[in-house]
Amino acid sequence: MSEPNRNLEAAHAEVKAEISRTDNKIALLLALATGLLALAWTVGSNLHLPSGFGIAAAVVGAPGAGLVVWAVAALLRSVRPNLAGRHGFVLWATLTPEEIGERAGQRDLSADIAGLSRLAVAKYRALQRAVDLLRAGGALLILAALLTAGAAL
Template sequence: MGVAHDHHPLTITGDRNLDAACATVTGEIARTDSKASLLLAFDGAVLAGLASVADKDLPVFTKAVGALAVLTLAAAAVLLLLVVRPCLTVPGRPAPGTFPQWAHLEENELQEAMDQDHRPARIKALSTLAVRKFRRLALAVDVILAALALLTAAAIGALV
């Protein structure tokens, strides 16, 4: 059954707002994935650099704090991987109007679904995903900053 659209100015504005909201939240998800990918590359480069000094004769303090930094960077990597990990359900079921839902529909059900306006449900589901990604991304940045502080302490310990 289709959704009737009168072309009242508020309906047109509402349609534009729904379209804009869908585009905005989809863009925000892409931004978090891009940022997480860059941070994963940074994290990996720092870990590779640390691996190159792992066999060096360093003071015990430097090795201990460096080991904590490695564990912290590993935790950040896990958080970043969770940001970029595909998530097809919110919470626990495919969001209406999205390809995960469409994959479970029979052809006739898919046609019915195409006749309905699922944008509000899609915006809600994608916004939930975006917020989850942003929170993990922010936490990963905080964890990386903590690792960098530990690395600074380890470097100072090596100089003393």
């Protein structure tokens, strides 16, 4: 295999690995966000606070929960499969065995790397947005918890 081909193969593998790492991070954040929502719902629905503190905690906690839900939506959007795409396994599923052989022989790694890199950047942006939303929502939920703890004292 020539040096340029080895470099293309290495770049292709690197981009695919980055997409896989991003998907793993997204899965972990989805678990964190849904756990945070479950915890907030459980604690919030079982507390009966004096009206002033309860209203203050709800005013701060509701937008916090909303931001966490928004983050979950961003994470889900970033891992949603594109079945209308004309590349990847979706394309292979529409071809006959002979057409697959022809296409595989004409494979352009440079085009694959460019397409996968754009996909990786889009996933990174969605992941970055979700992390920012989770941080803001978590901060508001912590503030609501502090208000609730102040009411209990």
